[in-house]
Amino acid sequence: MNAGHQTTRRLAAGAGKSICRSCRDSLSRNYASAAAAAVQTEDHVSQHIPPVAQASPQTSYQVNAGVVLSRPPQITRDLHPFESAFFLYQRRLNERSALPFTRYFYYKERTPADREWKRKIKQRLTPARDIGRYKGYGEEAWNDEVLVGAKESDFNWQVERLLEDAETTGVEDQPAQELTETTPSPLAQKKVEHEAVERPMSRITEADKKNDVKSLNRLLQRTLYFLVKNKEGQWMFPQDGLQKETLKEAAHRVLEYSAGVNMNTWIVGNVPIGHYQLDYPTSRKTESGLNELGLKTFFMKARIMAGQANLKENQFGLQDFQWLAKEEVKTQVEDKYWRSIKNMLAER
Structure with a gap:
């Protein structure tokens, strides 16, 4: 029995014989129409307003600042x-x-x-x-x-x-x-003397012959990238957690703490050129009580002008470093890491 019939019965019961049949039928039709309209309005609103899913404030990702430090080509490439x-x-x-x-x-x-x-x-x-x-x-x-x-x-x-x-x-x-x-x-009457002619330097250096991956004087036609081995033994770009600073400020700090102060570097731009996301197998509890699901590393682009890296006093526990071309980087890093960074590296 709908709401209109229930209301009609209540009115009829309270009024007794003082209400006529035509009035009773009119009241029944009006209340029934109003009840049906109310049901349709509620259904319409419920169909077009999706429920709002609120993110749990107890989970988060650690934000890291990474640096893609490169040495640009020093000479023109060989002709095809x-x-x-x-x-x-x-x-x-x-x-x-x-x-x-x-x-x-x-x-x-x-x-x-x-x-x-x-x-x-x-x-x-x-x-x-x-x-x-x-x-x-x-x-x-x-x-x-x-x-x-x-x-x-x-x-x-x-x-x-x-x-x-x-x-x-x-x-x-x-x-x-x-x-x-x-x-x-x-x-x-004098003996013919040959003029001293300065011969051009070879395009292949001693570092190329020895395959010295720590030298910046190799692969002069290619772009070399600074890769470090962390304390877990993984090769990657230098990185560290973001503190109360901008990404550019963090990039300066990461380079100084990882490779020393004997490098003249330049951070290119104020925005990252890519990112890498690592999801932990299980969430980790932080000191603030949040469940940390993984880390997200945002990479800043940098160039080295002079100097060389020195890991003796690095503050990240780094074990080793290399200057590698793009295809050499692929052989050292993990596959998932490579898929995230490969489009940031120049082919030449």
């Missing part, structure tokens, strides 16, 4: 074989385009530069020694392409040819009569 072939082609094309011009377009006649050109061209057999011999006149003048695997396309071969050209004076193979004509007599 296609790039090397393209640049060589451009140099030979430039030489071919310049051949129709007389040398007096570049050198004034009977000047020291003109005499040096005439002496060296007999040894070079080509205007530019580093691109190989090319005969600009004759039936084979069209054949100026460099074949695949030719020594002329090798970068080291080109460097050696340029050094050889710089170290020669052009008078080594000249006859004595011609030497006397083109060189003043006092100089003709």
Whole structure:
């Protein structure tokens, strides 16, 4: 029996025979409609207002500040074989385009530069020694392409040819009569002395040969990242819990406490470049009475300008450190850690 019928019965019982049948039916219909509308309103509100789930204030995550310290590339990368072939082609094309011009377009006649050109061209057999011999006149003048695997396309071969050209004076193979004509007599009687030419430094250092992962003087073409081994024996970026400080301030502190003060570093930006979340198998009780579910490490980007790391007085119990490229970092850290940090590291 609904609420309208119950109300009608109560009114009928209290009023006795003083209420007519039409009034009783009207009261029954009005109260029944009002009760039904109230039920529909309650159902509508209950369907469209979801219950609010309140987070328990007794659980939390520890917030850590981590530092991705890197040393940027020091030299340009090696050329791709296609790039090397393209640049060589451009140099030979430039030489071919310049051949129709007389040398007096570049050198004034009977000047020291003109005499040096005439002496060296007999040894070079080509205007530019580093691109190989090319005969600009004759039936084979069209054949100026460099074949695949030719020594002329090798970068080291080109460097050696340029050094050889710089170290020669052009008078080594000249006859004595011609030497006397083109060189003043006092100089003709002296022994030809080669000019000291400073050779370029090798792109492969001693640290590369020894695979010294603690040296910053290795893999000069790549970006190196500072990795430390914590007291549990895990390799990771230096990190520590966040105190009453900003992430940038914490990054400065972490670098000083982990690698010493003998490094000139620069924290890039004020916001983290990534994060790593570690969930504990079981929650841990903190001193404040909270249940700690894990830790979240937010990484700040940093660059080293000078100096070197020193772990002798580190305050985190670190055991060792390495300077590694991206693919080397992958082999040292755990898989889950790598999946979180790999997009923060540069390919080169």
